[in-house]
Amino acid sequence: MAEEKYTRQTVTHVRAWVPGKLFSLRVSRDPAYAFQPGQFARLGLAAEDAHDCAAPPGLWRAYSMVSAPHEAELEFYSIVVPEGQFSPRLARLRPGDALYVDKTPFGFLTLERFPDGEDLWLLATGTGLSAYMSILRDPTVRRRFRRVALVHGVRTAEELAYRDEIQALAGQDPGLTYLPIATRETLPGMPQDRLTTLVADGGLERLAGLALDPARSRVMLCGNPAMLADARKLLGERGFAPGRRGIPGNLAVENYW
Structure with a gap:
């Protein structure tokens, strides 16, 4: 069986900066996940029609890391795009919910x-x-x-x-x-x-x-x-x-x- 290209992480904290518009969240971090400051991660959510909230990811989006490489968790900051497929669902996550993280970091703003x-x-x-x-x-x-x-x-x-x-x-x-x-x-x-x-x-x-x-x-x-x-x-x-x-x-x- 091929190794998955992503890990399943857990939301630990959510903060609304501007309710309904701007928010940040922290998630657990795989010990093997390494990145450079300025890079971004691909975050995944289960397909919207999935009956199991822990189903494999069906939708992916890129988000820059707010956290530094030495921090124990990963942090992301986002705007809610009302008509978007991803950000409104991301904003509804709460501690304990699942979020998938691609194992490979991306980007060259370093x-x-x-x-x-x-x-x-x-x-x-x-x-x-x-x-x-x-x-x-x-x-x-x-x-x-x-x-x-x-x-x-x-x-x-x-x-x-x-x-x-x-x-x-x-x-x-x-x-x-x-x-x-x-x-x-x-x-x-x-x-x-x-x-x-x-x-x-x-x-x-x-x-x-x-x-x-x-x-x-x-x-x-x-x-x-x-x-x-x-x-x-x-x-x-x-x-x-x-x-x-x-x-x-x-x-x-x-x-x-």
Whole structure:
């Protein structure tokens, strides 16, 4: 009998960040499951018409790990897409329920993409924050970079999941800058604007007190396709580009939509 390509894990905790819209969950972790900060897992649920809730998975979706590689459980952060086949069911899971995890981690939004640099910029919209939480929870990032700037673009303040944790990390580490940016309300000390506008007019650099310099900066982008396309173009005009054919780059991009 062929070995299964996935393991059956158990939900241990569920948190609603914005009821009916944003949530996170933690699940048990197979001891053999290893990943790099920034990678994602394929999560599986039994087919919707399955009579047994523990039936083999019939539907799969990709979710970045929020948890760091050293943590005992796996954590994931998601938005509920009302008409979706997967996220509404994922949001209804409760402790004790089953969730399947593919044995192979995926993705290249990792620090291994970059040669050493001085500054790391982490730019995300919405649930694209997930991968960056894994990176921030891992001590490797602060050994490699002098400064880290995390920029999280949302519509309203209630969508700033993990805000308290990030602020606590920044309070302990003067080399970490956290810039929460909302487009539909003004947050204290922050402009009400889109991330791409702030990249274009230099606003992010002024807020962070840090230059976007292709010679010393490394930039990660994770979020909705429109933001990625616009930011990639703006940064490309300034000398940022992904690595190719063995040539290290200073830009890494992942669509989180």
